[in-house]
């Protein structure tokens with residue numbers, strides 16, 4: 228899939244990616260269209276406790292994998308004709324053309340919800356504790372798994388879900404309403420992409436306002452933490468090796484965003500290739516994470532981003 232009309236290359240996207248591993252659009256995309264989409268999503272779904280399984284049903288058959296949106300079960304597909312404000316935005320297509328070359332394709336797109344504490348049943352809170360990846364999919368009723376629900380996620384690279392694949396794709400995130408410090412904004416570590424792909428959980432130490440990030444192979448970079456608060460229609464794009472995460476939503480309402488993964492067309496040459504060739508580490512890994520047991524359940528505690 229491609230977004231349609233392409234635009235002239237935007238070199239700010241490439242220089243931002245080279246230096247920081249991310250590009251933040253200079254202005255929001257159409258905020259009215261974003262708010263209209265949000266209203267339709269909220270009319271379709273209430274993001275309260277009714278999302279969740281009861282404890283007995285969960286315990287009877289815990290499912291830790293296959294709990295995210297997938298083809299045929301993706302609420303955003305219902306709103307496909309409302310996405311022109313992102314997919315047709317010249318700022319978006321220009322940045323993607325510059326980074327990925329023409330003919331890039333959407334690997335997937337979905338709605339992501341930061342669930343507020345008030346909506347999470349006590350038994351779920353007890354279970355997730357200090358887990359690293361609080362994707363609430365396992366605890367959500369199957370019919371609502373057409374959205375990804377988070378209660379925070381530790382610093383990670385989006386390559387985490389793609390073992391044996393090059394970092395030849397980017398993530399695009401769009402806020403559908405204003406996101407303040409209380410609304411689980413993304414925390415992004417500027418320049419962390421430079422070490423290339425490393426295994427989750429990552430080697431991170433706080434150093435004053437910055438983070439020291441190591442690749443466990445002798446290299447270390449100091450990264451500034453950038454908190455992505457933003458207005459309705461705010462869009463950020465980041466490299467698949469850029470560390471980012473969220474703290475639990477502290478507001479009394481959910482945070483709703485759109486998340487796209489967008490890849491270079493196979494066999495083409497683009498700026499992302501030069502960028503990946505200049506990384507100080509690999510652009511792909513055979514094994515991307517160590518935090519899960521064989522059934523997909525979390526087996527490591529000690530979340531870092533919650534201490535940011």
Ligand SMILES: O=C(O)CCC(=O)C(=O)O
Pocket residue numbers: 339340341377378379380385411471472473484486
């Ligand atoms: O929306 C969130 O809370 C986390 C999203 C995120 O980090 C991701 O989708 O990779």
